[in-house]
Amino acid sequence: MSNELKVTTMQQFMAEGKQPEILFWVGSAGSYDDRAKKITKAFVRILNKANVDFAVLGAEESCTGDVAKRAGNEFLFQMQAMMNIEVLNAYEIKRIVTCDPHSFNCLKNEYPNLGGNYDVVHHTQYIEELINAGRLTIEGNTFKGKRITFHDPCYLGRANKVYESPRSVLNKTNASIIEMKRHKSTALCCGAGGAQMFKEPEKGDMDINVMRTKDALETNPNIIATGCPYCNTMMTDGIKAHEKEGEVKVMDIAEIIASSEQL
Known part of the structure; x- marks a missing residue:
């Protein structure tokens, strides 16, 4: 398999008038931490191997606000969450997959109260889905x-x-x-x-x-x-x-x- 990773942004999908199967929410660690970037790349290799039509937000993705909420800053959390929800809803995102359980929990359980209702899946759940569906062996x-x-x-x-x-x-x-x-x-x-x-x-x-x-x-x-x-x-x-x-x-x-x- 080629080492070249195929990644498409939501802006590129919209320009072609298409919707992806899933949105891959990379998360702060997966975007900026050198060790976590390796996890991000590994998951993208899996998605590419399984021929999953996925997109990322790229520069439009911001912190979920999870850390602010856990640290007690509810105001900052809601600011960050509302900013993300505005972007996600504008793209009519339905399903999100993430490698970060903190983002998983926040997007799945806390965003709905602010108007962000999505089917949120952890990457281990999604890998299991791909295997069970015969898309990944x-x-x-x-x-x-x-x-x-x-x-x-x-x-x-x-x-x-x-x-x-x-x-x-x-x-x-x-x-x-x-x-x-x-x-x-x-x-x-x-x-x-x-x-x-x-x-x-x-x-x-x-x-x-x-x-x-x-x-x-x-x-x-x-x-x-x-x-x-x-x-x-x-x-x-x-x-x-x-x-x-x-x-x-x-x-x-x-x-x-x-x-x-x-x-």
Whole structure:
């Protein structure tokens, strides 16, 4: 497969008088963070492989306002949300897919109160859809024999009860999927939630990410799989704190699927 990524903006779609199957909401991390950009590119490779007619907003996409809301600035959240809703509604967007559970939760559960009603899907759910529909086939043995443990993002798992899709997708890799003791509804936060991603812990607080990474390392994994760019950062920092960088990788599910022999 060519390494060239095919990405079309909504403006380009509208110029041709067409509507995409989905709008890919890239999110702030996926747009600006160097590590998260790799997740974005991996997901685009999957969409290209499955011949999905998708669009992005490009420069018209702004922060969902999630961080402002979690930090207690409701006024700023509503300003940011209304700006996005105006753009999304102008394009008559119906379905949104995102790699960021924070954006997923915000767009799905909080935008409707402000007039933004969309079918919002997490990328692991969408990858599962593509596989089940026969549009994406995962037959490679790249991860055969590898031990993978999945960390449930808070806004994907407990907040929205999406537990099975990530595991269903990982099971297609022929790897051994090993659960942590605390998983699904009992999973521990990575430490990034509630806008904590952007600050150091208060004095006296423990490093939650180090504790959560310890949960993962107890499964003796080759790979810690995530479904959130913020979880990815926190777990990667946790691996460094445990001095396991040379032994354990942290990968988003999109990266794992895109790294299979078929992609």
